[in-house]
Amino acid sequence: MVRCQVVLLALMAGATPVAAQSGVSPITGTMLLPGCINHLEELSPTVSTDVVYASGVCLGMISILAAVGTVLPADRRYCPPPTGTVTQAVRVVVKYLNDHPERLHERFQILAVDGLRAAWPCK
16 A cells, blocks of 8 residues: 555656656646547557557556545545446546646646546545
């Protein structure tokens, strides 16, 4: 559980110290939306390697976020349904990104949490 929380904190921060020192840009909604869509639609294998990579990153980030939603601070917490799947969480995030194109330049992790919170508020 502690390891999962450390990974989550790194995701929420959006960058590791190495990435921050090297000037690497944060991962944004614009960068991962095509990959998230690719995961859902299972596009042909002729998609670019960038999209395939973004698909894996999208799936990995959302897998972690979907698993830890109930242990986040109260203002960021969300409660996925007990029978929810990672693919369902990806659908929720893709819908949120499509509904909020003005925010695609923001960090993907923040957008994903906002989407999951909107769809699955805790009662």
